[in-house]
Amino acid sequence: MTVLTKKQRRPHILVTGAAGALAKQVIERLRETCSVVAVDAREQVDLGDEIPSYCVDFNQRSFEDLFRRYPFDGVIHLGRIRSSQLTRMRRYNANVLGTQKLLDLSHKYGIRRIVVLSTYHVYGAMAYNPALINESAPMKSAGLSADLIDSVELENLANIYLWRFPELNISILRPCNIVGPGVRNTMGTLLASHRAPVLAGFSPMMQFIHIDDMADAIVLAYKKPVRGIFNVAPEDWVAYQKALELCGCTRIPVPSVPPVLPRLISRALRLRSFPPYLMDFFKYPVVIDGRAFAKEFGFKPKRPLKEIFRFYRDNKTPL
Amino acid sequence: MSLASFLKSRLVPTKLDEQINRIRKPIGSLGYDPWGYNNETFKYGFSLAKPIYEKYFRTEAHGVEYIPAEGPVLIVGNHSGQLPIDGILVGYALASREKNPRIPRAMIERFFPTVPWLGNLLNEVGAALGDPVNCARMLANNEAIIVFPEGVRGSGKLYRDRYKLQRFGNGFIHLAMKYKAAIVPVGVVGCEETIPAIANIKPLAKALGAPYFPVAMPVILPAKVHLNFGPPMYFDDEDIPEERIDERVEQVKAEIDRLIAKGLKERKKVF
Numbered sequence: 001m002t003v004l005t006k007k008q009r010r011p012h013i014l015v016t017g018a019a020g021a022l023a024k025q026v027i028e029r030l031r032e033t034c035s036v037v038a039v040d041a042r043e044q045v046d047l048g049d050e051i052p053s054y055c056v057d058f059n060q061r062s063f064e065d066l067f068r069r070y071p072f073d074g075v076i077h078l079g080r081i082r083s084s085q086l087t088r089m090r091r092y093n094a095n096v097l098g099t100q101k102l103l104d105l106s107h108k109y110g111i112r113r114i115v116v117l118s119t120y121h122v123y124g125a126m127a128y129n130p131a132l133i134n135e136s137a138p139m140k141s142a143g144l145s146a147d148l149i150d151s152v153e154l155e156n157l158a159n160i161y162l163w164r165f166p167e168l169n170i171s172i173l174r175p176c177n178i179v180g181p182g183v184r185n186t187m188g189t190l191l192a193s194h195r196a197p198v199l200a201g202f203s204p205m206m207q208f209i210h211i212d213d214m215a216d217a218i219v220l221a222y223k224k225p226v227r228g229i230f231n232v233a234p235e236d237w238v239a240y241q242k243a244l245e246l247c248g249c250t251r252i253p254v255p256s257v258p259p260v261l262p263r264l265i266s267r268a269l270r271l272r273s274f275p276p277y278l279m280d281f282f283k284y285p286v287v288i289d290g291r292a293f294a295k296e297f298g299f300k301p302k303r304p305l306k307e308i309f310r311f312y313r314d315n316k317t318p319l
Numbered sequence: 320m321s322l323a324s325f326l327k328s329r330l331v332p333t334k335l336d337e338q339i340n341r342i343r344k345p346i347g348s349l350g351y352d353p354w355g356y357n358n359e360t361f362k363y364g365f366s367l368a369k370p371i372y373e374k375y376f377r378t379e380a381h382g383v384e385y386i387p388a389e390g391p392v393l394i395v396g397n398h399s400g401q402l403p404i405d406g407i408l409v410g411y412a413l414a415s416r417e418k419n420p421r422i423p424r425a426m427i428e429r430f431f432p433t434v435p436w437l438g439n440l441l442n443e444v445g446a447a448l449g450d451p452v453n454c455a456r457m458l459a460n461n462e463a464i465i466v467f468p469e470g471v472r473g474s475g476k477l478y479r480d481r482y483k484l485q486r487f488g489n490g491f492i493h494l495a496m497k498y499k500a501a502i503v504p505v506g507v508v509g510c511e512e513t514i515p516a517i518a519n520i521k522p523l524a525k526a527l528g529a530p531y532f533p534v535a536m537p538v539i540l541p542a543k544v545h546l547n548f549g550p551p552m553y554f555d556d557e558d559i560p561e562e563r564i565d566e567r568v569e570q571v572k573a574e575i576d577r578l579i580a581k582g583l584k585e586r587k588k589v590f
Binding site: 129130201238246257305 | 347348349351352353354355357429432433434435436438439442443447448450452453456
């Protein structure tokens with residue numbers, strides 16, 4: 001009888017970062033089959049009557065009440081604060097200490113599946129990067145930019161829990177640039193703009209994944225409890241300046257030599273969509289190999305690059 | 320007709336365009352591969368290389384058919400002449416061969432990716448950063464890669480040291496063994512005479528972040544170039560100590576030396 005009840009019970013999933021476009025897509029895919037609880041540290045989002053939504057900081061004691069109230073089976077942690085947001089200290093508190101709290105509570109309340117969203121930025125952009133970087137490559141970005149330290153620390157932390165508590169079944173996903181409707185990250189903003197800065201003489205290879213494909217990837221990963229770290233990227237590549245051209249952006253060249261010059265310009269003009277800490281990503285390629293994820297989870301992106309760029313070209317309105 | 324297609328019709332002859340189109344390449348939906356190769360840029364590069372190969376250096380290539388039609392290949396040659404003209408000529412010979420042409424890939428100095436425009440341009444025509452991981456991934460992708468194990472020791476050497484093979488790195492043998500790649504040796508004769516250098520100003524090179532700074536005439540001389548490819552060499556992937564790897568490197572070096580001697584013998588005059 002107990003077995004039967006357990007089988008019939010809808011799995012309970014905690015989704016963090018619920019105010020983001022990606023989390024909304026993930027929740028949309030899970031709401032039919034799972035009981036989702038949405039959390040965001042920034043705002044309380046309205047996701048309809050059947051999805052409880054909370055605005056809570058992970059570091060607050062009241063966060064544990066959610067675990068007491070709902071019998072969570074899994075956690076999808078999408079609530080990483082991007083490097084363009086808040087100050088370094090506040091990001092560290094939210095991304096590193098907040099994640100630690102989340103993982104501790106997950107362990108305490110017997111969670112059986114955790115998916116953590118990281119970023120390909122952890123590999124760091126430098127001239128000596130080989131192409132098709134796989135998951136065992138070192139995370140160099142902490143040594144290259146202080147603004148990316150919290151992203152690397154978040155991963156390190158998730159890694160420690162991955163090995164120390166195998167029963168948590170942690171998967172860390174490192175996606176390439178997530179773009180598409182509603183995405184407000186740096187790359188999404190650049191592709192959506194009328195004019196986008198480029199470093200004169202540099203057009204590194206980039207990879208883009210449509211937000212719908214990324215949401216599919218997260219749901220696929222959640223459903224198959226395989227521990228590990230996985231890059232998520234389609235097997236398609238394009239040079240940055242070509243991508244801008246296909247999105248209908250006018251390219252504004254920024255002097256690139258000496259390297260300190262574009263950083264100074266970015267700081268002086270406060271270019272939010274061309275931040276100094278990402279400057280090297282506009283100069284050197286960071287091409288990741290997503291084949292391990294595709295093979296393990298049977299993932300095949302459905303939206304080609306042309307479709308992504310056509311969306312941006314046809315919707316040239318400021319976000 | 321757009322400006323781009325008009326320029327292409329003038330610059331890229333239909334025959335060359337078709338030659339490139341019939342080569343199978345693992346590229347994405349927009350014509351790029353992970354290392355930045357671009358099919359359209361390659362066509363321009365190929366068209367530009369044709370008169371350089373045929374008219375300027377009047378290149379004579381023998382044995383290019385030794386390069387296998389498919390599978391991972393390392394084309395290993397002697398490096399010379401300050402600029403990587405030898406790489407361009409070897410690459411053109413492979414891409415333009417009548418039967419089973421292939422897109423040549425090349426491993427380039429770590430200095431190039433930091434140079435604006437040039438770094439990207441080299442990537443678009445098939446070159447990639449000379450990193451062992453890059454080379455390994457390319458071999459796993461069944462590419463034909465041109466490598467000069469002498470590196471800057473070879474290209475930056477002075478005229479008085481012409482046709483003397485410098486020390487070879489061992490990395491290429493390790494990679495060939497691991498990925499069961501064929502090693503096709505090539506002896507390049509003529510490139511030493513294209514930019515004869517009499518000295519190297521090391522402090523200036525260091526200040527510019529360049530590997531060397533030659534004292535040479537600011538022109539590329541039209542020396543006649545002979546390329547002699549040798550039969551493919553295969554090495555098993557047994558776990559052997561480094562000194563036996565050295566022996567294998569010496570075998571390849573001896574074969575390249577033989578091919579250089581053949582080229583020098585064939586050469587009637589330098590220009």
